[in-house]
Amino acid sequence: MAEVEIKAVSKAFGKTQALSDLSLTIGDGEFVALLGPTGAGKTTALRLIAGLEQPDSGSIRIDGRDVTGDAPADRDVAFVFQQYSLYPHLTVFENMAFALRAPTRRMPEADIRAKVQEVARLLHIETKLDNKATQLSGGQMQRVAIGRALVRSPSIYLMDEPLSSLDAKLRGELRLELKRIQVDLGATILYVTHDQTEAMTMASRIGVIEGGRLMQIGTPREIYENPINAHVAARLGQPTINLLPAALFAGAPVGVETIGARTEHLTIARGGGDISATVKRVEHLGDQSHLHLDLAGRPVVTLADPEAGFGAGDVVSLRLNRPLFFDAKGWRVAA
Amino acid sequence: MNELSASSRITYRAVMVRPGVARRIRGLSDRTLAWLFITPTIVLLLAINIFPLLWTIYLSFTNYRANRANVPTIWLGADWYQSILTDPDIWAAMQVTAHFVIWTVVIETVLGFGLAYLIDKKFRGHGMWTTIILLPMMLSPAVVGNFWTFLYQPQIGLFNYVVAFFTGRAASSFQMLGDVTLSPWAIVIVDAWMWTPYVMLICLAGLRSIPDYIYEAAEVDRASKWRQFWSITLPMALPFIMLAVLFRGIENFKMFDMVNLLTGGGPGSTTEVASITLKRAAFESWRTGYSSAFAIILFVTVFGLANIYVKALNKVKSR
Numbered sequence: 001m002a003e004v005e006i007k008a009v010s011k012a013f014g015k016t017q018a019l020s021d022l023s024l025t026i027g028d029g030e031f032v033a034l035l036g037p038t039g040a041g042k043t044t045a046l047r048l049i050a051g052l053e054q055p056d057s058g059s060i061r062i063d064g065r066d067v068t069g070d071a072p073a074d075r076d077v078a079f080v081f082q083q084y085s086l087y088p089h090l091t092v093f094e095n096m097a098f099a100l101r102a103p104t105r106r107m108p109e110a111d112i113r114a115k116v117q118e119v120a121r122l123l124h125i126e127t128k129l130d131n132k133a134t135q136l137s138g139g140q141m142q143r144v145a146i147g148r149a150l151v152r153s154p155s156i157y158l159m160d161e162p163l164s165s166l167d168a169k170l171r172g173e174l175r176l177e178l179k180r181i182q183v184d185l186g187a188t189i190l191y192v193t194h195d196q197t198e199a200m201t202m203a204s205r206i207g208v209i210e211g212g213r214l215m216q217i218g219t220p221r222e223i224y225e226n227p228i229n230a231h232v233a234a235r236l237g238q239p240t241i242n243l244l245p246a247a248l249f250a251g252a253p254v255g256v257e258t259i260g261a262r263t264e265h266l267t268i269a270r271g272g273g274d275i276s277a278t279v280k281r282v283e284h285l286g287d288q289s290h291l292h293l294d295l296a297g298r299p300v301v302t303l304a305d306p307e308a309g310f311g312a313g314d315v316v317s318l319r320l321n322r323p324l325f326f327d328a329k330g331w332r333v334a335a
Numbered sequence: 336m337n338e339l340s341a342s343s344r345i346t347y348r349a350v351m352v353r354p355g356v357a358r359r360i361r362g363l364s365d366r367t368l369a370w371l372f373i374t375p376t377i378v379l380l381l382a383i384n385i386f387p388l389l390w391t392i393y394l395s396f397t398n399y400r401a402n403r404a405n406v407p408t409i410w411l412g413a414d415w416y417q418s419i420l421t422d423p424d425i426w427a428a429m430q431v432t433a434h435f436v437i438w439t440v441v442i443e444t445v446l447g448f449g450l451a452y453l454i455d456k457k458f459r460g461h462g463m464w465t466t467i468i469l470l471p472m473m474l475s476p477a478v479v480g481n482f483w484t485f486l487y488q489p490q491i492g493l494f495n496y497v498v499a500f501f502t503g504r505a506a507s508s509f510q511m512l513g514d515v516t517l518s519p520w521a522i523v524i525v526d527a528w529m530w531t532p533y534v535m536l537i538c539l540a541g542l543r544s545i546p547d548y549i550y551e552a553a554e555v556d557r558a559s560k561w562r563q564f565w566s567i568t569l570p571m572a573l574p575f576i577m578l579a580v581l582f583r584g585i586e587n588f589k590m591f592d593m594v595n596l597l598t599g600g601g602p603g604s605t606t607e608v609a610s611i612t613l614k615r616a617a618f619e620s621w622r623t624g625y626s627s628a629f630a631i632i633l634f635v636t637v638f639g640l641a642n643i644y645v646k647a648l649n650k651v652k653s654r
Contacts, residue, residue, distance in 0.1 A: 050555055051555075052551050052554070052555075071554070072551075072554045072555045073554060073555070073557040073558075077555060078555065079551070079552065079555045081548050081551070081552060083546070083548055085546075085548045085549055085551070085552040087549065087552075087553075087566070087567060088571070089570045089571060090566075098553070098556050098558070098566075099555075099556035099557060102556065102557035102558060102562075103559070103562075104557060105557075148552075148556075
């Protein structure tokens with residue numbers, strides 16, 4: 001394991017600027033998640049670190065060594081691809097042993113066997129070792145793909161949305177397992193995802209990336225509580241933050257154009273609040289309800305206690321409780 | 336859950352409605368309709384494939400001659416089969432065929448795969464090169480046979496000239512089509528020239544079906560190019576290569592047109608592949624019964640070999 005340092009890296013594909021001036025340091029043993037929508041440049045960042053793409057400018061250092069011009073094989077990284085990328089004609093064992101059989105390693109067969117079995121146990125696929133890679137379910141394939149990275153002890157594990165093609169239940173399970181394994185091994189991981197839950201639950205730090213730029217990086221808590229702009233604020237939190245014109249409310253600080261209100265910033269009452277809104281629809285989720293409101297013609301979504309007994313057509317009163325303020329360009333304004 | 340059952344209910348209804356409508360409009364059941372659609376095909380298949388085959392089998396047990404239709408037909412049993420299988424000339428023809436099939440398939444596969452591997456590298460102008468390479472395949476075998484006869488011409492032929500240029504031997508000192516040792520290779524060269532592109536095309540399809548990220552994974556896993564070729568490229572393209580071998584093998588086992596035009600089986604019978612022997616027996620000697628028996632033997636041979644091969648192919652594919 002080692003520290004990975006990316007300095008002012010830019011990359012364009014033709015006329016599309018995939019990444020602009022990305023600087024990021026991933027500490028030894030750290031789990032960093034890059035969070036952003038499709039096409040934000042997350043995968044490009046991973047591929048640049050792996051050496052599958054060459055940056056137009058900037059440098060990449062792994063463990064203090066400049067690897068910017070090196071081939072993938074010389075960088076000592078492991079990559080988990082979104083599409084599993086297993087060798088379909090090989091068994092699970094052979095797939096996992098593939099990297100260990102590289103001639104430069106000269107690893108004895110007994111050691112390879114022991115290592116693969118150890119990792120297979122960790123991922124609960126030890127009974128599948130003799131199966132063909134194509135005979136597995138999606139979840140098992142992804143475990144093998146992760147296992148193929150884990151058998152090595154690279155400087156950094158690069159993971160490109162490894163759980164995105166799995167169903168919700170399996171994703172939840174593997175999320176926990178992956179975090180457990182990372183802690184056990186003390187692994188350095190750069191994890192790319194568009195799923196805020198994955199980023200929030202696993203990462204020690206989250207980098208929010210949008211349009212090829214790293215907008216903010218910090219602990220999940222920092223990013224959630226102190227987003228630097230409306231983009232970052234909209235990335236995290238469920239339901240998504242409500243961005244409302246400041247003019248609707250009295251008492252916003254000077255220069256504030258938009259007020260960002262998450263569920264915890266809104267107190268709902270039958271009356272006596274700052275502003276009234278009409279209930280359009282109630283979605284019952286079991287332990288809580290999604291309340292869809294109409295606030296002066298703008299949709300507002302918040303959570304409510306199912307016991308509160310709101311129904312469509314009810315008029316409720318909202319009170320803001322230390323919301324987030326943004327200026328005309330979407331940047332955060334201190335309260 | 337609700338959404339799912341609702342959508343499946345809709346499909347169910349849509350399926351159930353159709354036969355009812357058909358019955359009301361035409362008074363036809365689905366089954367009748369299905370038969371109505373496939374009957375023309377079945378009739379055609381019976382008329383031009385199955386019936387001739389059965390008729391050939393029948394003729395192969397008789398003394399029937401197509402040029403003497405009024406001679407009474409006598410049932411001979413398996414006589415023709417016995418005489419064919421013990422005839423050294425037939426075995427010679429089979430050997431010529433085997434030589435032709437094996438060498439063309441080997442050369443075409445090696446060259447075809449090699450070319451496909453190069454083209455797959457997507458160098459500058461690879462599209463144009465693909466087209467150029469594919470040209471021979473698009474020609475008619477009759478044309479190819481005719482102009483290779485010219486190319487092989489000892490005095491004015493380009494082939495002889497080129498060989499002479501590189502080896503220093505006199506161009507007219509050898510005759511590709513007239514020499515007993517050279518002519519079996521002359522037909523192999525022409526077939527390889529014409530059909531290597533076909534094998535290349537199939538191999539190219541195989542190579543293109545291997546996703547890039549598999550190579551990227553191997554790259555990160557520190558596999559050398561050499562190892563990537565042996566552990567990814569070749570095994571994953573193998574079903575395609577085997578398919579190309581199957582097609583070329585069957586095709587060349589029954590090769591007739593090109594060889595007939597180039598050498599007509601000569602000199603002597605050095606290039607007399609089985610289908611030429613068959614054509615001579617059937618349409619020069621008019622021994623219809625005899626040639627029917629020979630045709631059946633060839634058919635069974637190809638069919639048997641192809642079946643064994645397809646089993647092997649399926650095994651490779653399911654790996």
